[in-house]
Amino acid sequence: MERILVIEDEGDIRQVLEYNLRQAGYDVTGVERGNAGLALARERPPDLVVLDLMLPDIPGLDVCRAMKADARLRKVAVIMLTAKGSEIDRIVGLELGADDYVTKPFSVREVLLRVQAVLRRSSAGGGPDPVEPVVFGRLRIDHTAHRAWVDDREVALTALEMRLLWTLYQRRGRVQSRGTLLDDVWDADPENNTRTVDTHVKRLREKLGTAGDYVETVRGVGYRFAAQPEDGS
Numbered sequence: 263m264e265r266i267l268v269i270e271d272e273g274d275i276r277q278v279l280e281y282n283l284r285q286a287g288y289d290v291t292g293v294e295r296g297n298a299g300l301a302l303a304r305e306r307p308p309d310l311v312v313l314d315l316m317l318p319d320i321p322g323l324d325v326c327r328a329m330k331a332d333a334r335l336r337k338v339a340v341i342m343l344t345a346k347g348s349e350i351d352r353i354v355g356l357e358l359g360a361d362d363y364v365t366k367p368f369s370v371r372e373v374l375l376r377v378q379a380v381l382r383r384s385s386a387g388g389g390p391d392p393v394e395p396v397v398f399g400r401l402r403i404d405h406t407a408h409r410a411w412v413d414d415r416e417v418a419l420t421a422l423e424m425r426l427l428w429t430l431y432q433r434r435g436r437v438q439s440r441g442t443l444l445d446d447v448w449d450a451d452p453e454n455n456t457r458t459v460d461t462h463v464k465r466l467r468e469k470l471g472t473a474g475d476y477v478e479t480v481r482g483v484g485y486r487f488a489a490q491p492e493d494g495s
């Protein structure tokens with residue numbers, strides 16, 4: 263699920279945006295201050311930020327500038343909310359790297375359309391750098407294409423299973439606790455618990471068949487992707 267961070271101090275506008283973006287299927291977090299928004303974004307980079315430029319603590323443009331100066335946040339899409347007539351802000355924002363803007367007062371539909379367009383654009387090219395397919399023993403993962411093969415047989419993985427596999431693979435040789443996996447793979451939805459991790463690891467292993475052994479259980483702790491293919495016994 264694509265994640266959107268709404269930074270807007272006006273409560274009613276923020277709530278309308280949060281509600282409607284959620285209805286549209288996005289994972290939405292809203293905050294009212296620029297610094298809090300930046301901190302949240304750094305903690306867990308969103309796919310897109312809806313950024314009001316007039317915030318009580320720091321100017322929205324500073325939030326945008328800080329994001330574009332941060333390697334991990336540079337590619338996060340930004341849509342600015344600007345006041346009517348604040349053309350300079352708009353131009354500066356776009357020069358700073360914001361993707362688009364919506365002028366207040368706006369219709370929710372307008373914002374939704376911009377959000378969809380910007381996300382489509384960033385996933386089509388401007389998003390995260392494509393990752394070369396990797397080969398690990400019997401397993402081949404093309405993360406960018408969201409595809410995986412075992413012994414040249416394609417394995418149909420859900421988006422969640424792919425995220426789980428990729429997270430484990432990237433941290434191979436290192437134990438990952440169930441809590442860490444919940445945080446990083448599931449975004450720690452409070453409805454989830456550690457049983458969720460076990461269930462999905464089990465299913466992932468089944469789907470991977472002979473390569474399922476690469477995902478090792480570390481008793482009492484969590485899971486670990488084998489450091490070397492031959493470790494998978």
Ligand code: CA
Nearest residue numbers: 271314316317
């Ligand atoms: Ca404001």
